[in-house]
Amino acid sequence: MILFVNSLTVIDFSYLDLHRGMVGESYIVDAELQGSLDDTAMVFDFAKVKKVIKQAIDQLVDHKLALPAECGALTISSEQNCSLVRYNSSRGTISLASPAEAFACIPTSQINEQSVSQFLEQQIKPLLPANVERLTLSLRPEASTGFYYHYSHGLKKHDGNCQRIAHGHRSTIQIYADGMLSPRLNKLWSERWQDCYLGTAADLCEASALQMLSGEADTHCFRYQASQGWFELVIPQRHCDILPCDTTVECLADYIAGELKAIDNTKNYKVVAYEGVAKGAIAQR
Template sequence: MSRVLSSLFVEQLTVIDCAYLDAQRGVVGESWIVDIELRGELDAQSMVLDFGEVKKRLKRALDDSADHTLIVPRRHAGLSVHEAGGRVDLEFRGPAAGAIEHSSPAIAVTLLDAESVTAEALTAHLKPVLAAVVPANVAELVLNLRSEAISGPYYHYTHGLKKHAGHCQRIAHGHRSRIEILVDGVRDAALEAEQAARWADIYLGTREDRVSTANARQRYEYTSAEGAFAMELPAERCDLLETDTTVECIADHLAGLAAAARPGRDIAVRAYEGVMKGAIARRLR
């Protein structure tokens, strides 16, 4: 008698908001949507796994692994990494990106056994993590990481929020985010495209956290609840905000830029923080 397996799927179980190191692009903010499928025999409830347990077990495992971390390709030739005392200190040199230095508690870094960071490499890293938290009746786990389909402009940004009580305090996590700029109630495609180009693969720093601007580089340091963090990278890959870099402050910053570019007009900016969430800021004439 053949074995019967059922499949349970959850689309967009969660979003992994993270950053990763890339030889060409530098430090890249990313938002990967997570879809999962569990294949196995039915349990005593006639289920593969209760949906509530799927969200509880698998989402928690993802939140405690790659989400809100800096993902580092351990086998990249330009990587130098030192692990000691619960901390990770690294320097990453790529042919185009310029040197990037990062120092943090180990919990804020995902060391990937790969030469480069891709959705496929991260999927291979995460599958055993998720397989460890599902019950024995689950015979196979299918994991898919995908990017949000965005028809208009978007940018990749990396930042850290030292005042945040959760994982956002980590100095190098990020997002792939759409942007909408409305001038007198109508989207301004030119302004959106300009801003997306300006913030392609950008690190957004807060002025009070910047400790050095020497040698055409910027260094940011702070201590938060998880410990001491530091990030240094080429100045051309940074933009500075006078405020914190919460999405509310980012939206307000972008509204100010749009108002300066379109004086005497009503401005509304919808700034996204990853997928399907963000903040709105307005400047009224």
């Protein structure tokens, strides 16, 4: 017997890739549990599926930076309650210092749907009752015919896991000019923020101000203290867009609308910015 739950949850996270650097991603998770019926004539109670599996996914990967532990470009060490990560991609070297729980070390040389799902299956299967013989998790991006971008960021003021300096999303964008959807503007912004780290200007610092990392030429340095601990990031400048505001989805939508209005004040703009799947913010100027 197979029990299935489609769209069980959404994983919003970032990962390191040899060619793309730091990539923000959002995967919808579908689950299948294969096994025999228990004393209640169920494979597993739906309520428990949502509680046990979703909670485990949140703890293992969601709002973290996934690291390809078997990739030769990656080095990991620890110092003063921080995990130190260094990754040499074709877009430049990325270095981070964060509490260990901000990272997900996955035993693979490449992060993708398959390696993440296999990691989750191996970690979660022991949490399920004995009658569940097999767990299959399928990860998929949201189906979209429009424009979208992959971005990473950190929200130091957030009291939850969004404060982690390197997590991200795959986000759709819809821009309207005078009530008409504008493919040109959607394409422009999706290309601008594709595989981009969106940094807040207030979090920028000089290399000399870093406590755990060393700055390098042509990089941006970020640091901040949040409730979960101390965070630092050194990332190539060409990998970033520095904003004069926080990078919540509300601020991103308003920032885009403001930039558009500054270019052409004769039009009225509506920006529908998503943060991952099925949630976001609308700004109008």
